[in-house]
């Protein structure tokens with residue numbers, strides 16, 4: 001089995017902004033392979049605690065292998081379940097929260113998970129393998145209008161209708177089972193533009209739909225700031241404009257209430273050096289909010 005890695009993005013900046021109490025209690029809502037949390041633990045003292053959540057049990061197993069530290073406790077759960085799960089641990093409030101949205105490199109690079117356009121694999125795309133909704137179920141069974149809606153809303157794909165029609169025609173002959181079958185079909189409908197593969201927007205749309213990603217972000221950024229202690233901070237890293245818009249608008253509303261304040265007025269982005277070393281950092285945007293009372 002290959003060794004998967006994921007380079008945590010803007011880890012130094014995030015640690016500096018959210019680790020306000022060296023012996024505090026923290027929540028990593030998207031633990032992944034544990035890159036950020038491992039770094040945070042090097043900055044925290046012995047009485048600190050980090051509660052790590054992920055919907056992906058395989059990622060959690062790797063995180064636990066990568067970090068053997070009694071200060072970390074993990075949960076196979078969505079970050080939106082954090083308030084109730086933290087309560088079971090006697091935790092009502094935390095000093096800092098991180099959401100690093102989207103996919104880990106492990107999920108993207110491992111063809112078996114079905115997120116990769118270039119490496120063939122089953123058309124899966126689930127973060128949580130216990131869920132029954134796969135990308136294959138969506139492309140093989142969802143009605144035309146729903147396919148057009150997700151391609152438009154979640155993929156911002158201008159050719160949503162011709163792609164959806166092509167999917168409907170192709171699935172009549174033979175249901176889609178692999179990422180390559182779908183990618184090849186889309187190549188016949190969408191001309192290659194620039195560096196991105198023609199199926200990039202469609203894969204993004206399917207992944208978001210399959211995992212209910214935008215609904216989770218909307219709920220997460222609305223509800224999780226309530227968990228912060230006064231002076232506590234929540235950082236959110238996003239990788240596309242749909243997510244960033246939700247975070248930006250929700251944080252703005254929270255700041256208007258007076259209970260929270262925006263730590264940075266505009267989104268922060270990685271340095272040129274970081275993007276040069278890690279191409280996946282290129283679209284990252286960081287927003288941070290602080291609870292004031």
Ligand SMILES: C[S@@+](CC[C@H](N)C(=O)[O-])C[C@H]1O[C@@H](n2cnc3c(N)ncnc32)[C@H](O)[C@@H]1O
Nearest residue numbers: 008030032033034035036054055078079103104
């Ligand atoms: C970009 S990765 C996180 C990488 C991590 N920060 C690191 O440095 O290794 C995003 C992770 O969030 C997880 N995820 C996505 N939506 C989630 C949700 N609603 N609740 C919990 N985990 C989620 C994914 O399974 C994935 O492992």
